Amino acid sequence: MIVSNSIIQVEHLSAAYQKNTVLTDINFEVKAGTLTSIVGPNGAGKSTLIKTMLALHPTLTGKVSFFGKSFEKAKKQIGYVPQRGSVDWDFPTNALDVVTMGLYGKIGFFRIPMKKDKQKAFEALEKMGMSAYANRQISQLSGGQQQRVFLARALVQEADLYFMDEPLAGVDASTEKAIMAILEELKKQGKTVMVVHHDLQTVPEYFDHVLFLNHTVYAHGTVEETFTDSNIIKTYGGNMSWLREGDKNVVHTTS
Amino acid sequence: MTFTAWIIVTAALVGLSCGLMGVFLILRKQAMMADAISHTVLLGIVVAYMVSQQITGMSMLIGGILAGLLTAFLVQSLHSMKVRHDASLGIVFTTLFAIGVILISTSVGNVHLDVQHALMGEITFIPFTTTYVPGLGDIPKATLLLMVVLLIVVFFIIVFYKEWKITSFDPVLAASLGLPVLLLHYLFMTLVSITTVASFDAVGAILVVAMLITPAATAYLWTDRLMLMLILSGGFGVLSAFIGYGIAAWLDTSISGAMALTTGLIFIVSFLSSPTHGLLSRWVKPKQLI
Numbered sequence: 398m399i400v401s402n403s404i405i406q407v408e409h410l411s412a413a414y415q416k417n418t419v420l421t422d423i424n425f426e427v428k429a430g431t432l433t434s435i436v437g438p439n440g441a442g443k444s445t446l447i448k449t450m451l452a453l454h455p456t457l458t459g460k461v462s463f464f465g466k467s468f469e470k471a472k473k474q475i476g477y478v479p480q481r482g483s484v485d486w487d488f489p490t491n492a493l494d495v496v497t498m499g500l501y502g503k504i505g506f507f508r509i510p511m512k513k514d515k516q517k518a519f520e521a522l523e524k525m526g527m528s529a530y531a532n533r534q535i536s537q538l539s540g541g542q543q544q545r546v547f548l549a550r551a552l553v554q555e556a557d558l559y560f561m562d563e564p565l566a567g568v569d570a571s572t573e574k575a576i577m578a579i580l581e582e583l584k585k586q587g588k589t590v591m592v593v594h595h596d597l598q599t600v601p602e603y604f605d606h607v608l609f610l611n612h613t614v615y616a617h618g619t620v621e622e623t624f625t626d627s628n629i630i631k632t633y634g635g636n637m638s639w640l641r642e643g644d645k646n647v648v649h650t651t652s
Numbered sequence: 653m654t655f656t657a658w659i660i661v662t663a664a665l666v667g668l669s670c671g672l673m674g675v676f677l678i679l680r681k682q683a684m685m686a687d688a689i690s691h692t693v694l695l696g697i698v699v700a701y702m703v704s705q706q707i708t709g710m711s712m713l714i715g716g717i718l719a720g721l722l723t724a725f726l727v728q729s730l731h732s733m734k735v736r737h738d739a740s741l742g743i744v745f746t747t748l749f750a751i752g753v754i755l756i757s758t759s760v761g762n763v764h765l766d767v768q769h770a771l772m773g774e775i776t777f778i779p780f781t782t783t784y785v786p787g788l789g790d791i792p793k794a795t796l797l798l799m800v801v802l803l804i805v806v807f808f809i810i811v812f813y814k815e816w817k818i819t820s821f822d823p824v825l826a827a828s829l830g831l832p833v834l835l836l837h838y839l840f841m842t843l844v845s846i847t848t849v850a851s852f853d854a855v856g857a858i859l860v861v862a863m864l865i866t867p868a869a870t871a872y873l874w875t876d877r878l879m880l881m882l883i884l885s886g887g888f889g890v891l892s893a894f895i896g897y898g899i900a901a902w903l904d905t906s907i908s909g910a911m912a913l914t915t916g917l918i919f920i921v922s923f924l925s926s927p928t929h930g931l932l933s934r935w936v937k938p939k940q941l942i
Contacts (some may be wrong), residue, residue, distance in 0.1 A: 415734060451828060453824060453827065453828070472828070472829075472830050473830065475828070476828075477824070477825070477828045479822075479824055479825070483822075483824060484821060484822045485679075485681075485821070488679060488820070488821045489679075489872070489875060489876050489877055489878045489880075489881050490817070490821065490876075490877075490878060491876075491877075494817075495821070498814075498817070498818045498821070498822065498825060499825070499829075501814055501815070501818050501826070501829055501831070502829030502830050502831065504814070506812075506815070507811060509813070509814065510814065534876040536876075550825075554829075
């Protein structure tokens with residue numbers, strides 16, 4: 398374990414909501430520069446896993462370390478993109494402002510965001526194809542656009558490790574493409590990304606690693622080796638009808 | 653200054669400081685926390701009186717802050733022990749308020765403090781107790797207290813402006829960026845408490861809720877920008893003070909009651925006629941395509 402180049406180490410992690418144990422004895426390691434999808438049925442504890450790792454949900458047992466450090470010490474290197482529904486989109490603010498919030502930690506107390514901070518936030522919006530909406534009130538953005546704003550906010554944090562909770566849920570095809578392009582770019586820069594994902598169909602296309610979760614880890618590894626019918630059936634239960642890559646009839650839009 | 657002028661100034665100060673705090677109460681979805689704290693500060697003031705045997709601005713502020721923080725802490729604790737948030741709020745504030753009421757009638761009773769006064773306030777009597785301030789002359793004590801509290805509130809809103817914004821919009825992000833979310837929460841509750849205590853004498857525990865929530869909710873109907881929302885909310889608070897005094901003088905009725913009624917009237921007018929969120933605008937123009 399000492400010689401491994403794993404940047405995330407999770408050992409015997411468990412967590413609960415009220416009296417229901419949601420996660421039991423979770424163990425896995427993630428290597429730098431990987432793009433991992435966390436998949437599993439509804440209620441499997443996918444979001445809870447991320448939240449527990451990031452100390453946003455109490456841990457029952459076990460420990461998590463990032464870059465060989467505790468979460469507290471590694472905090473600044475970690476970016477988190479929560480589910481879109483976790484905030485109030487009627488909040489009186491605009492897209493640029495939300496992205497700038499990603500910089501508040503770096504700006505520090507008793508300082509206001511400077512022009513260069515706004516510039517940085519604007520560039521992140523540009524990258525997500527959202528520069529035209531910078532001054533738009535956030536409630537007037539579509540779901541896909543809101544998700545892009547969240548992604549832009551994560552980008553300005555310039556973290557080394559990103560956690561994203563269902564970034565592709567309920568977004569339009571072009572947003573899905575834009576988000577995946579950004580994830581690929583992050584990976585090229587040597588960053589590590591873990592994504593809670595709901596769509597098994599796109600796992601082989603979008604990710605290089607997969608983690609099957611249903612209250613505990615059923616399988617974890619590279620997509621080629623791990624993304625197998627037997628693992629899917631094991632994780633989701635018996636009657637999972639599932640189309641293999643070759644069987645599907647989906648045409649991607651070219652926009 | 654005349655008594656009338658002092659009453660209006662005091663009312664306007666209540667409107668302004670409550671209007672500013674109210675914006676964040678609403679955006680943090682803690683409007684009902686204002687209701688709770690406005691009641692529990694009574695306990696704080698009573699205990700402060702019992703300890704110091706006098707009612708001074710300072711002892712009231714300290715008592716109020718402690719009561720406010722105790723409320724926030726107990727609500728948070730009960731909630732983390734699996735009691736629903738609204739239920740824990742209801743349990744905590746009624747219990748603390750009841751203790752305050754019992755203490756007033758059994759142990760304090762004889763003075764300036766009585767339940768009627770605590771609930772309704774009596775702004776008319778404010779000009780009678782003055783204190784000398786160098787440079788300003790004789791100022792009613794309650795008015796001076798409100799001035800100090802307004803300065804504190806404005807100071808903290810400006811200094812932590814971006815922190816209030818991020819912890820109100822997305823506390824999870826704020827926490828993951830390493831901001832002291834819990835500390836800011838209790839600082840915020842402290843500010844709500846001192847605003848409530850200072851407004852207590854003027855408008856009482858029940859109507860301070862109207863002054864905290866309604867102008868802010870009204871401002872929310874008019875703007876999509878936080879800074880503007882703060883200015884408008886403070887403005888509506890002050891406006892309510894002036895119009896409320898006018899109504900009270902005209903109908904010869906309670907000033908604080910008329911002020912609270914005015915905040916409600918301004919809200920209704922805004923609710924109907926605001927260009928962006930108003931009821932009428934929805935009928936006049938069809939929803940725009942985005």
